[in-house]
Amino acid sequence: MLHHNLITPDTKMADAIHMNYLLLPVINRFEIKLGFGDKTVEEVCTENKVNLSFFLDITNTYHDKSYFPKEKMRTYPVELIIDYLLKTHRYYFDQLLPEVEAMVEELLASCPADCDNLGLIKDFYKKYKQELEYHLKNEEQKFFPYVKALTQLEGTGQSLHSIRRQYNFSYSTHSEEHDNVISKMLDLKNIIIKYLPPNYDTAKGNNLLYWLFVFEEDLKDHERLEDIILVPALKRIEEKFTKN
Numbered sequence: 001m002l003h004h005n006l007i008t009p010d011t012k013m014a015d016a017i018h019m020n021y022l023l024l025p026v027i028n029r030f031e032i033k034l035g036f037g038d039k040t041v042e043e044v045c046t047e048n049k050v051n052l053s054f055f056l057d058i059t060n061t062y063h064d065k066s067y068f069p070k071e072k073m074r075t076y077p078v079e080l081i082i083d084y085l086l087k088t089h090r091y092y093f094d095q096l097l098p099e100v101e102a103m104v105e106e107l108l109a110s111c112p113a114d115c116d117n118l119g120l121i122k123d124f125y126k127k128y129k130q131e132l133e134y135h136l137k138n139e140e141q142k143f144f145p146y147v148k149a150l151t152q153l154e155g156t157g158q159s160l161h162s163i164r165r166q167y168n169f170s171y172s173t174h175s176e177e178h179d180n181v182i183s184k185m186l187d188l189k190n191i192i193i194k195y196l197p198p199n200y201d202t203a204k205g206n207n208l209l210y211w212l213f214v215f216e217e218d219l220k221d222h223e224r225l226e227d228i229i230l231v232p233a234l235k236r237i238e239e240k241f242t243k244n
């Protein structure tokens with residue numbers, strides 16, 4: 001497939017943001033801050049000691065949903081990928097999850113009377129937040145350390161079995177959690193769009209929905225990286241040690 005609108009090493013970093021402003025938090029995850037002047041993506045990456053090829057693949061998969069060079073992405077060191085994924089977790093923990101919670105509170109506060117249904121939205125979101133936080137923590141405690149331990153297994157004398165037991169990572173639970181956090185985000189949007197009686201401030205409702213769309217898009221991209229890049233990498237290493 002031909003991709004006409006991709007970010008390249010020669011693209012000006014400022015233009016990359018004009019092309020897709022949703023890339024702002026993605027770029028921040030590489031510890032790159034604004035104020036680039038006319039510097040190109042390559043120049044900014046070099047200055048910030050960022051792997052240019054990895055930066056381009058991450059920003060382009062985010063920017064263009066049909067661009068996903070999975071074989072190439074599977075060649076990056078897992079530490080690099082995990083570092084990026086962990087920064088994304090921080091963005092959810094520290095920013096999106098609490099900020100959206102505050103928007104839900106504001107929406108509720110803007111309701112003049114008969115606000116029971118809005119209370120349900122608040123409960124739904126509270127539960128969703130807990131579930132997503134649980135998922136992210138689970139990955140940080142089991143999934144990522146397990147992947148890292150496996151990549152370092154060679155020569156340690158440890159068996160796959162003992163590492164597996166130590167981290168107790170389950171593919172099926174992981175995949176169920178992904179389906180769940182994605183589908184509930186869609187449910188939440190739909191409850192507001194389709195069913196919630198609109199007795200609240202419209203601007204606040206739109207603001208909440210806007211951020212739910214942004215959140216969903218970022219989350220989908222995040223889970224896709226884990227499912228399509230990291231999980232197969234894990235399976236390949238496991239297979240290698242099972243054969244030996």
Ligand SMILES: [Fe+2]
Nearest residue numbers: 085136139226
């Ligand atoms: Fe994750």
Ligand SMILES: [Fe+2]
Nearest residue numbers: 139178223226
């Ligand atoms: Fe995940």
